[in-house]
Amino acid sequence: MSNIEIYGYISMIVVIISMMMKNMKWLRILNSISCAMCIVYGMFLGAYPIILLNSIVIGINVFRLIKGE
Numbered sequence: 001m002s003n004i005e006i007y008g009y010i011s012m013i014v015v016i017i018s019m020m021m022k023n024m025k026w027l028r029i030l031n032s033i034s035c036a037m038c039i040v041y042g043m044f045l046g047a048y049p050i051i052l053l054n055s056i057v058i059g060i061n062v063f064r065l066i067k068g069e
Contacts, residue, residue, distance in 0.1 A: 004044045011037035028061040035061070 014034035021027035035054040042050030 004041070007037070007044075008041045011041050025065065028065050032058050032061045 011034060014030065014037060018027055018030035018034050021030060035058045038054040039051050039058075042048070042054065
């Protein structure tokens with residue numbers, strides 16, 4: 001197993017942990033961190049759909065955090 005694969009699995013675990021948060025603010029913060037990790041992973045793979053999706057999700061999370069939702 002390569003270091004990139006290990007990083008991908010760690011990113012996946014952080015996504016799962018973020019979905020277990022009960023507090024919406026912390027869910028969005030942790031999910032944004034996991035999305036950033038997935039963007040890095042997508043860059044290593046050259047997987048533009050992964051990069052695009054996670055960039056959009058970060059944007060939504062930041063927008064909702066700023067609005068206080």
